Amino acid sequence: MEETSLKLVNPLSLLLASLGYSYFFVAKIPNGILKLIFLLPVFYIFSIVPWYFPSALLRGVLSFFITWIASSKLLLFCFNQGPLLHCQTFLDFLVVSILPMKIKHKPNSNSSTKLSQSLIFRSALDDRYELVQLFNKPYLATSLKDFWGRRWNRYSSNILRETVYNPTRNMLNGISVGVGTARILALICSLVVSGVLHEMLFYYITCGKKPTWEVTCYFVLQGLAMALEAAVKKVALVKGWSLHPLGSIIYTCGFVVFTFYWLLVLPVWRDGKNSCDKLRV
Structure with a gap:
């Protein structure tokens, strides 16, 4: 004990x-x-x-x-x-x-006093902080961009946007590669980094087992699929084609779930351990 x-x-x-x-x-x-x-x-x-x-x-x-x-x-x-x-x-x-908390933009004027003096601690926290929205009905996503950019795990998406996407896009804009190309390359770069970071999470979960890079492949695949999706939408707009919103939801969720099971769930089931034989500290 x-x-x-x-x-x-x-x-x-x-x-x-x-x-x-x-x-x-x-x-x-x-x-x-x-x-x-x-x-x-x-x-x-x-x-x-x-x-x-x-x-x-x-x-x-x-x-x-x-x-x-x-x-x-x-x-x-x-x-x-x-x-x-x-x-x-x-x-x-x-x-x-x-x-997953942030400072409220306009906390109550007496929130600082409450933090230091109030006996009602929970009330003080409620006045000062707000929970970051993690998910926004991902099952209603009508595109991969909608799913990854606005609905799924917005907490990590916002962090990746600030640490990877924005700096990469700004750098590419600075060398004049074109706004559209800069956005696509920054998106793919963000998803590659996300894949590597998820490999890190799986490394901890599986007690330090050597990465298979299937998780990284999953996120790279999502990035390439989003780029292809954007290109198809441009062609569809010119041709006047349209897809029913329900069809868009089924396609988006189906693609995400299938690739998730193939490249994320199976590797965890195959290599995962509930506990490490020896802690690495």
Whole structure:
């Protein structure tokens, strides 16, 4: 029992200490590469936190929220971007870093007082924070772009948009490749990065098993299919063709589910483990 408690305390202490270091010290460093360098130890700590937990489910959840999302938010923070810029207290920094929460644009004028003085803590949190919408009826998506861009896991989609899509598109626009081409290439680049990051999640879930890259192939396939979809829509617009909305929904959901089962579900069933024989910490 004592050994288990220590294992639980250590990662939580590491997490709190890392975020405290980021908020109280690194935040005072000028934005840019220098701030990024000082955050490298935090990125490393975030990468080992999931290994403290024997459960595959916990490793998967923590690798998503801590190793991927929290690290991405800190990366944006290095360059004066992202949701952490709106944090005014260390509590703000903790909540926004590790949870799918954001600061309300117009919190109540007395919310700061409530955070420090109110005994009704839940009410104070409700006044200060709001939950980021994760899903928006993905089963009603009428295209792959609609599914991945506006309906499925909007939390990670927004992070990928800020960290990969926008910088890539801006860079390509700067070398004059064309607006349409820049968007397509930035989209494909974002999905490739998403695939690699999902490989990382599966790496934690399967106790460090060597990646098969089927997960990356899944997201690359989605990106190529979206590019093809956009081209077909342009031709259909010229020809005057149209597809009934119900047909669009069936095609979109059918393609996503089939490829999901083929390239994501089967690899997990084949290689997944519920617990690691030895924790990697």
